[in-house]
Amino acid sequence: MKSRLIIVNSMQWDVSAQIIDSYCDTLVQAVSQIDTWLGVPGCLEGSVKKSGGIRIVSSPWIWQKLGFHHVEYNTIFLDPRNLAMDTVVHEFAHIFDNLLGSHILAAIFGGGPSDDMIRYLGIEPDQFFPRFHSPGYERSFQENHIELNPTVYGRTYGPAEDFAETFKLAVLDPERLFLAAPRRYKWIQNWKNEHFFNPDSLTLTGRKSADND
Numbered sequence: 581m582k583s584r585l586i587i588v589n590s591m592q593w594d595v596s597a598q599i600i601d602s603y604c605d606t607l608v609q610a611v612s613q614i615d616t617w618l619g620v621p622g623c624l625e626g627s628v629k630k631s632g633g634i635r636i637v638s639s640p641w642i643w644q645k646l647g648f649h650h651v652e653y654n655t656i657f658l659d660p661r662n663l664a665m666d667t668v669v670h671e672f673a674h675i676f677d678n679l680l681g682s683h684i685l686a687a688i689f690g691g692g693p694s695d696d697m698i699r700y701l702g703i704e705p706d707q708f709f710p711r712f713h714s715p716g717y718e719r720s721f722q723e724n725h726i727e728l729n730p731t732v733y734g735r736t737y738g739p740a741e742d743f744a745e746t747f748k749l750a751v752l753d754p755e756r757l758f759l760a761a762p763r764r765y766k767w768i769q770n771w772k773n774e775h776f777f778n779p780d781s782l783t784l785t786g787r788k789s790a791d792n793d
């Protein structure tokens with residue numbers, strides 16, 4: 581089956597007609613890699629479906645000028661000029677930040693798993709805003725002698741990017757994460773078990789409803 585049909589019919593996600601077929605292939609490959617890491621076929625599709633699915637659209641021109649793909653709540657905005665599989669895995673981490681966080685834009689305002697990871701490492705995330713671009717982020721880790729994210733992007737910009745890069749490495753290059761950032765590796769393995777171990781009971785909005793009660 582063509583990847584676009586898999587996304588629309590099987591995953592029941594929205595994908596804009598502007599997203600070309602080869603990007604749909606890349607998206608399906610990324611989902612398959614994440615499912616392999618989760619250890620449960622169909623886990624990502626099923627769990628996200630319960631949370632209202634995912635929308636995949638083309639970036640507005642301003643973001644294309646900036647040269648970034650980005651995520652707002654459950655929508656992935658893709659720069660139509662290039663798309664690599666590891667980028668898609670990274671963007672899915674931002675989706676998890678938003679869906680699991682206490683704020684629907686947790687990747688900007690905080691309150692998601694990225695904050696949990698940074699606190700676990702020993703740094704208070706509330707000092708960083710916006711969460712995806714906070715000057716001094718790397719320095720605060722260096723000054724406190726805390727392990728840095730193995731990627732330059734992950735260590736430089738802020739908690740949301742640190743988490744997204746940690747997730748990307750956990751899925752695509754776990755050995756590198758284990759060797760270069762063992763505390764992040766341990767945290768994300770625990771996080772996976774906590775949220776995805778039993779896909780039947782998974783609701784990606786669990787924390788949100790608890791907070792609203």
Ligand SMILES: [Zn+2]
Binds near residue numbers: 740744
């Ligand atoms: Zn990012």
